[in-house]
Amino acid sequence: MIGTIVNTGAVILGSTIGLLINQRLPQKYIKIVFDALGVFTLYLGVKMALEGKELLYIIFSLILGVLTGQWLRLEERTNALSDKLKGRLKIKNELFTEGLITAFLMFCMGSMSILGALEEGFGNPPNLLLTKSVMDGFSSIALSSAMGLGVMFAAIPLFLYQAGLTLLAAQLKDVLTPQVIAELTATGGILLIALGINILEIKRIKVLNFTPALVYIALFMLIFGG
Numbered sequence: 001m002i003g004t005i006v007n008t009g010a011v012i013l014g015s016t017i018g019l020l021i022n023q024r025l026p027q028k029y030i031k032i033v034f035d036a037l038g039v040f041t042l043y044l045g046v047k048m049a050l051e052g053k054e055l056l057y058i059i060f061s062l063i064l065g066v067l068t069g070q071w072l073r074l075e076e077r078t079n080a081l082s083d084k085l086k087g088r089l090k091i092k093n094e095l096f097t098e099g100l101i102t103a104f105l106m107f108c109m110g111s112m113s114i115l116g117a118l119e120e121g122f123g124n125p126p127n128l129l130l131t132k133s134v135m136d137g138f139s140s141i142a143l144s145s146a147m148g149l150g151v152m153f154a155a156i157p158l159f160l161y162q163a164g165l166t167l168l169a170a171q172l173k174d175v176l177t178p179q180v181i182a183e184l185t186a187t188g189g190i191l192l193i194a195l196g197i198n199i200l201e202i203k204r205i206k207v208l209n210f211t212p213a214l215v216y217i218a219l220f221m222l223i224f225g226g
Contacts, residue, residue, distance in 0.1 A: 003116055003126025003133070004162040008155045010137035011107065015152035018144030025145060033146040038199035041106065045192030048110065052186025053179075057220040061187055065213025075206040082150070091149055099150025101208060103143050105195050107136050107158050109188035111181055117162045118176060121169020129162070180221040187217045 022030070052058050069075070082097040093099070107113065112135075116128035144151035176184075191213070194205040 001120070001163060001166060003120045003129025004159060004166060006126075007116075007129050007133040007136060007162065008159040010133040011103070011140045011155040011158060012152055014137040014140030015144040015149075015155070018141040018146075018151065019149065021141070021145040022148060030146050033142060034199060037102075037142060037146060038196050041192055041196035041199055044106075044110075045189045045194075045196055048185050048189025048192065050186070051111075051182045051189070054183050054221065054225055057183060057217055057225060058187055058190070061213040061216035061220060062190065062210060064216045066210050068212040068216075069206070069209030072212075074211065075208040078208050085153070093148040093150065095147045096150040096153075099143065099147030100154050101150075102147060102195060102199065103140065103151040103154035104157050104161075105191060105207060106139065106143070107154060108161050109192055111185040111188075113162060114165060114176065114181055114184065117165035118169045121166040175218075175222060177221075179225060180218060183217050183221050183225070184214060187213050 025033075078101065079097050082100055085091075086093075086096045110132075112128055112132045116126065116132055119128050120126040140151055191207055191210050194207045194210065197203055198205055198207065
């Protein structure tokens with residue numbers, strides 16, 4: 001669990017630095033940082049999406065995923081929970097919810113998050129998660145400088161997500177083959193493309209409603225893809 005703890009700490013540290021920068025940056029520079037984050041998110045999403053080979057499984061996963069997410073009202077309920085937390089803590093940052101969701105998706109959608117958690121769960125040194133910690137630390141500086149305190153709070157679901165994968169690593173060892181991970185990564189990349197579109201304010205997409213697609217693509221690969 002050391003890798004996940006270090007990763008979580010890196011996000012908190014990076015967010016702290018970003019918040020200090022945020023207080024000194026004029027609004028026009030914050031907007032520029034936003035644009036850079038949006039473009040980078042699109043790039044990262046496309047890069048990840050190109051790893052996919054089973055296009056039919058991916059499209060069906062996206063359709064079933066967004067229908068499931070809409071039925072469960074994932075986006076609406078997550079926003080309500082985040083707003084409730086914001087109210088409880090008397091946080092005035094208008095971008096708190098967006099920052100939390102954006103950071104969580106960016107930190108957790110990649111294959112490094114899955115592979116790193118599995119690597120440590122199998123009893124190996126957490127090299128991948130330590131590398132990811134450096135990357136997430138710098139990313140959280142940029143994110144929190146533009147979006148504020150919500151990025152720091154993303155460390156909580158990040159820890160729960162990666163710790164859960166690490167604890168389940170023994171059971172998932174035979175399930176998460178390289179092929180399954182590639183299609184999971186590709187599907188996650190498409191979600192990041194949607195997130196980048198949101199950040200750039202091109203169109204508002206309820207990205208969280210698409211997240212069940214990750215479960216569907218894993219099931220499709222397990223049952224049909226091998």
